[in-house]
Amino acid sequence: MGKSDLRREITTYTAPRGRFQLVVVSPARYLALDGRGDPNSAPAYRDALATLYPVAYRLKFTSKTVLDRDYTVMPLEALWWSDDMDTFTTARDKSRWHWRLLNLVPSWLGAEDVAAARRTVARSGHAPLVDALRYEPLDEGLVVQTLHVGPYDDEGPVLAAMHEHVAAEGYALSGRHHEVYLSDPRRTAPARLRTILRQPVARD
Structure with missing residues (x-):
């Protein structure tokens, strides 16, 4: 079989720049x-x-060698x-942030x-949190999302505008702020970083 590029196959891994898009995200399972x-x-x-990354690439190796089904590891x-x-939109006090890192499993x-x-x-001894790693579902359903291009620290005004847009359209925030990192910050200049900003919503 050919190599699957799930970023291209799953349409919600693209988002418009400069506007907010309402879409439905299908349920999936992730390393977390x-x-x-x-x-x-x-x-x-x-x-x-x-x-996270060693386990993700080990899964890719298993899929390719055992199932004869290769794919590109997801972002x-x-x-x-x-x-x-406010620690996200104005103060940007990162010391108060909680996070859950995710990688989609095919x-x-x-x-x-x-x-x-x-x-x-x-067994390699180089994955310090392997005992805490989980495999779990995420079903966000209806979301508003946009593409942010630029440094992560410039996201605050975009998020504030997103929250205003959600309220103006008659929706309420219904889940945790979600980011998809389409660029590798080790190889990409901050001004060119591409990040999908996603917010689950529900009718207010």
């Missing part, structure tokens, strides 16, 4: 790790990345929340595949 604190300095965030995603939403792989990948990665 939770933590708290500034992603630029919190050791837990670094350890989560050092765990990093994260849910973000705080006791005070639908043809299941819990047994994830468990086997975890065991293999654990």
Whole structure:
């Protein structure tokens, strides 16, 4: 079989720049790790990345070699929340942020595949949070999303405008702020970073 590019196949992994789009996101299952604190300095965030990617690539290896079904590993995603939403839109106090890092698992792989990948990665001794890694569903349903191009620290005004748009259209925020990182910050200039900003909503 050819190599699957799920970013192209799943339409909600694209979003318009400069406007807010209302779409329905299909349920999916993810590798997930939770933590708290500034992603630029919190050791837990670094350890989560050092765990998530090895397991994701081990799953890809299993799919390719055992199932003869290769695919492109999906981009990093994260849910973000705080006791005070102003820490996202105005104050940007990252020390008060909670996060859940996510990586989508293709639908043809299941819990047994994830468990086997975890065991293999654990034996390497280089995945510090492998025991905390979960495989879990996420069903966001109706969301508003947009494409942000630029530094992560410039997201505040966009999020504030998104929340205003949601209220003006007669919706209410109904879930955690979700980001999909389409660019690799290690290889991309801050001004060119592409991030989908997503907010689950419900009729107010």
